[in-house]
Amino acid sequence: MEVVVNAATSVDGKLSTRERRQVRISGEGDFDRVDRLRAAADAVLVGVGTVLADDPHLGVKSEDRRVERLRNGRPANPARVVADSRARTPPDATLLDDDADTYLLVSAAAPERRRDSLREAGATIVEAGEDRVDLTAALDELEADGVARLLAEGGGELIYSLFDAGLVDELSVFVGSLVIGGREAPTLVDGEGFVADFPALDLVDVDRVDDGVVLHYRPT
Numbered sequence: 268m269e270v271v272v273n274a275a276t277s278v279d280g281k282l283s284t285r286e287r288r289q290v291r292i293s294g295e296g297d298f299d300r301v302d303r304l305r306a307a308a309d310a311v312l313v314g315v316g317t318v319l320a321d322d323p324h325l326g327v328k329s330e331d332r333r334v335e336r337l338r339n340g341r342p343a344n345p346a347r348v349v350a351d352s353r354a355r356t357p358p359d360a361t362l363l364d365d366d367a368d369t370y371l372l373v374s375a376a377a378p379e380r381r382r383d384s385l386r387e388a389g390a391t392i393v394e395a396g397e398d399r400v401d402l403t404a405a406l407d408e409l410e411a412d413g414v415a416r417l418l419a420e421g422g423g424e425l426i427y428s429l430f431d432a433g434l435v436d437e438l439s440v441f442v443g444s445l446v447i448g449g450r451e452a453p454t455l456v457d458g459e460g461f462v463a464d465f466p467a468l469d470l471v472d473v474d475r476v477d478d479g480v481v482l483h484y485r486p487t
């Protein structure tokens with residue numbers, strides 16, 4: 268499986284505010300680039316923190332791109348995937364609508380009754396890990412289900428775990444020309460953080476988009 272991570276940060280590396288309120292960092296050009304990434308993916312992954320903060324849809328916005336996917340025998344929209352150890356995703360979350368399949372990656376700690384209500388809401392439950400989702404095992408199950416290209420759109424806790432598990436094949440970051448600040452504000456890579464053996468990246472390309480730049484990396 269090819270795992271592509273994409274996110275947008277402020278100049279100071281923040282994903283959103285200290286209140287975790289969604290900030291529109293990308294402009295039209297960059298959101299269109301993200302839409303292309305979604306259209307090229309079999310599934311789009313976020314952490315439950317992003318679902319609770321943003322209630323995202325994660326579908327392909329461009330009708331032309333959806334038609335193109337259908338013409339190629341693919342579903343109009345990529346599947347949505349949430350890393351959600353305890354099944355905290357609300358059953359009325361937008362990404363549980365009928366526009367695409369939705370997988371919930373849970374751990375053994377996820378209560379049965381929550382799993383049931385999310386299954387009723389249309390989710391496919393994938394269990395991997397005891398207390399927290401084991402991303403390597405969960406992604407293996409998704410791959411067995413036909414997911415060859417996965418786009419991960421954050422947030423910082425999830426992106427840290429993807430790097431920590433050595434699962435990242437590509438990283439693209441839109442850096443917008445604004446400052447968010449705040450020691451509590453989420454950043455591109457949060458989690459425990461690395462104190463040594465820092466994941467090294469090759470800067471393969473830089474593009475000016477909207478009022479910012481897109482940095483394209485591949486792990487060395």
Ligand SMILES: NC(=O)c1ccc[n+]([C@@H]2O[C@H](COP(=O)([O-])OP(=O)(O)OC[C@H]3O[C@@H](n4cnc5c(N)ncnc54)[C@H](OP(=O)(O)O)[C@@H]3O)[C@@H](O)[C@H]2O)c1
Pocket residue numbers: 273274275276281282283284286287288289290292313314315316317318320321350351352353355399400401402420421422423424425426428453457
């Ligand atoms: N600017 C952007 O591009 C962008 C993109 C995405 C999000 N955001 C912003 O970022 C914020 C959300 O980021 P976040 O870091 O708080 O949340 P997140 O990374 O979206 O979700 C983190 C949660 O995922 C669950 N999870 C399950 N398995 C995991 C694993 N193996 N590793 C890590 N997490 C796992 C954990 O909750 P459980 O243990 O309960 O499962 C964890 O608390 C929001 O403010 C959102 O607006 C911005």
Ligand SMILES: Nc1nc(=O)c(N)c(NC[C@H](O)[C@H](O)[C@H](O)COP(=O)(O)O)[nH]1
Pocket residue numbers: 273274275289290291292293298301313317321322323324325326420421
């Ligand atoms: N590329 C990007 N630029 C931003 O300025 C921003 N705030 C996000 N945030 C990512 C987060 O995952 C959002 O929740 C989804 O971008 C919402 O996706 P929908 O439009 O609901 O499909 N992503």
